[in-house]
């Protein structure tokens with residue numbers, strides 16, 4: 001019930017993920033252990049967050065078997081050719097655990113807006129590691145329709161299994177979401193809590209009170225009911241727990257249409273081109 005099949009890979013993705021963006025590396029292992037204790041089976045990290053080894057250590061230490069956890073990373077800006085890209089990917093796979101036999105469930109291209117390097121070279125390296133079984137599914141993040149169309153020109157694996165983008169009621173990226181749906185691309189939602197900035201919104205608080213839930217739980221539930229895969233971030237054990245208690249209620253049509261109606265129509269975070 002709480003997982004979704006990925007294409008025809010015979011692989012399933014838990015529909016609620018735990019995001020470690022902005023968790024400082026020194027706090028990341030404890031946060032992931034807490035998430036695993038509270039039932040999360042999906043952790044979203046990235047080279048950029050500099051905490052892959054901490055995520056890997058948490059999974060190794062947790063009593064939850066590795067094969068029950070879905071691990072995602074993302075490749076950041078690279079310089080150099082296909083060999084360097086492959087080495088960079090392998091380094092992440094190793095950091096996430098399992099040594100030479102290790103694998104990652106999902107690897108994404110963090111953004112199409114790198115200043116250097118070629119998205120094509122990275123995609124081909126991902127396809128290769130996918131064929132070798134080291135990366136079970138491959139996808140992209142922060143890709144717009146134009147980027148996805150460009151990828152189609154050279155990709156052997158298309159559609160990408162996932163596009164991870166900023167999504168919450170104030171930022172719904174409707175055209176892109178429709179395109180992903182029409183093309184069977186799984187949509188992952190980062191910042192499903194709108195980075196926490198709008199949790200005191202009075203209307204959101206009303207919906208929360210009506211459902212006997214917190215504003216954060218309403219936003220996560222909204223994401224789930226839209227069919228997105230929310231990746232809420234928290235480094236606080238209480239809030240980590242709270243954010244997983246979202247399978248015991250349902251937003252009704254009135255709540256859903258209200259939240260549908262507050263979209264501000266902005267594009268998601270256009271991942272900066274100067275990532276290093």
Ligand code: A2P
Nearest residue numbers: 191192193194195196216232233234235236239
């Ligand atoms: P903290 O890590 O201290 O819990 P998003 O996932 O949209 O990026 O939002 C993450 C932000 O929301 C973080 O600042 C996080 O702070 C905060 N946050 C996460 N869960 C909750 C919650 N249940 N209630 C209030 N704030 C939360």
